[in-house]
Amino acid sequence: MAGQDDQAGANGREGADFAATVAERVRAELAGLSRSELKVARALLAAYPAAGLETVAQFAKRAHVSAPTVLRFIGRLGFESYPAFQKALIHEVDQRLSSPLRQIAEVEGAAERRRNAPAVARHYIDVLSWSFDTLPEAEFERAAELLGDPGRPIHLRGGRFSRVLAEYLASHLAMLRPAVRVIPPDELAQATTLLDFGQRDVLVLFDYRRYDPDLVGFAREAAARGAHVVLFTDPWMSPAAQAAEVVLPARVEAPSPFDSLVPAMAVVEAVVAAVAERRGGAVRGRLGEIEALSRRDDAE
Template sequence: MTGDDGRTGRGGVPASGEVAERAGASASGKVSAGSAAGKAGAGSAAGEGAEVFVSVAERVRRSLDGSSPGERLVARTLLASYPTAGLETAARLAERAGVSAPTVVRFVARLGFAGYRAFQQALRDEIEARRASPLTLAQQLGDGVTPDSLRVSAGAIFRQRLDESFAALSDPELEAVLDLLADPARRIAMIGGRFSHILAEYLDLHLRLLRPGTRVLDPRPESLAAFSVDVGRRDVIVVFDYRRYQRDVVEFARRVHERGAKVVLFTDPWLSPASEAADLVIPVRVEAPSPFDSLVPALALVETVVAGVMARLGKEGEERLRQCEEIVGDVTVD
């Protein structure tokens, strides 16, 4: 699969997680489920003792709730100029945030890093992972793979990515997404990149059977411009954007956020720049057996969201679905 930006393909880091691990154990991004819940606000879906991947960007974003006022200033400064602000010296970052250098050091330690140097190394590795493409990533399956070994190896990799994605998922964040999408007073619009647009269409195909007021946006510039003029506080914009990130999608997310719309972002662990404008962020793993990124975990999460919205709507959703089915009629083939 080529990249969402349409210029290069999208690829995954090696299944071993070596990009993250090069920063050392304390900066690897791999933490236990209990630690992820305590330090990064991860949901309770992770099993006890399970290792999950939480990127630097996601750790910073999740730290906002439990941080001191000074640490929140550091976090917001990082997210506003991510990741470049974190590559500056601790003193310069402190100056940007209007806090002391020790506050920056305490914040970095609170994120789980052994020191500021380990934090910066993790950031550099994350930048490398964000820019990955099929031209820079290795095939996970060796040459001469047999059909049987392909089935076993690929199946194991996909199961691992699904387990990691759901273990790292924040329950409060997911609940908030479901609340927005099931609210009949909200208008729901969806958009994705060159390839992730299929996820937007897939989600809309289900939501429109359960509730009114949903649509997939026409990605042409003139159509997005016209929509942006009319957008307001009643609107929820669901954005799908995975590495490499698509400039027009990111800019659109920022624009509708400025006009008061709620932005829900589905992205990868390294976080699309659209996360700066997002009210809620749902990251999933994207690595695959081939050098091309996978939408399998993302699709599983979309299915999860559909199930959650259906449960929230209850009888009202079932009745709308029944009426839609009656109008469509029997289209099955015996």
């Protein structure tokens, strides 16, 4: 996790073969933006990446600023022109839609440099370092604050593969605090969970490319009912980011045809550590009671 200077250093990391997304650039610049530029940033992140694919005039109208303000904001992100900015967004849209069938061709093209264990290790060192260097510190702290508050019920959902992350995080949170549950996959459980959401509830969602429309819709409905949404996603951003209060992106590139959850798991571990630190002495007491109950069950 880092500020703007560290973000710039990450963008130039030797050996890394991926670039910062536009959203990552925006989040790295947030603290230094003027009030009008901040309006542009929020408008872009609220409808990402679609807002940036509009004309300058349309984008300015959406953000309630002038066209020169939009262009000044684009320059702050490091783009020489509006077309260059849009070209980067179009490339991201293409990456969002990447499938295992398409990725296998990319892996075959890089097989010579990725087929051995040391090369794979270097790859994961790169994606892990990049993920943490670009992780928004303020949002990470907000996630730890929400998840560490025992007065807030925590509900977790994930996709076909990312559900394992939801279950892993839930298992750890349940040892640190009460009122933690993974939302069952059946429609009734999901509907009743949404129905009961309120301003104290926290929805933790895991959604990675190619994004799950059901998860996106669930996040939007949860936010509309007042729940706080914490989203774990990739740098190209699940559309659920539009409804999220907190977004924690992690790289997914892998030396196989399939996206990797290794960086996301590392971010989950970091969140668990932050929550445990916030809970302080209460953790020791809760773990002691859990152990005592487990021993009693074993004795019976």
